[in-house]
Amino acid sequence: MKLLVVFMLAAIPLCCHAGSGCEKLEYLLNATISPEVSVSEYKEIMSPYDSKGVANDALEELKECFLKQSNDILANVQVMMSHIYNSEQCALY
Template sequence: MKLVIVLMLTALPLFCYAGSGCELIEYLIDKTIDPTESKSQLIADFQQFIPGPITANALGNFKQCFLNQSNDTLSNVALMMDTIYNSPQCASY
């Protein structure tokens, strides 16, 4: 499961190439890896982007994956995302 999460998070910077704006993605990732943020609060924060209950359930399950991780793992994910966003490939966007 950790491998799936890592692969999914490493694919997120591809949105930078599409010009969709990394700030929103960074905000979503920060909220997702924040252990103090509940699943229901995350869903409420991003309700405008959720087309239906299936997507809301998927987002809740995705958040639960992070809630099950240790604080060390969460800080490593945050460090990885900072490294990706500050990379030369994504920094220009």
């Protein structure tokens, strides 16, 4: 799971403007992190970005990884995202 999160988060600094600079990306990340979003809801949210179901299992696994985490860990992920958006590297964009 850690490797998957690292890959997902590695692309974020490439497109940050006061947040990510992309409302859709922020919405998708928040849906990924949120414990209120079920796996089936998450798959429905991600369906426009899923190329004909190829990534369906990966999306399910990603969401389940976040659902297994405590609220403290999820809050820390939100803090990390905030630090990424407000980092010196993102200030350049």
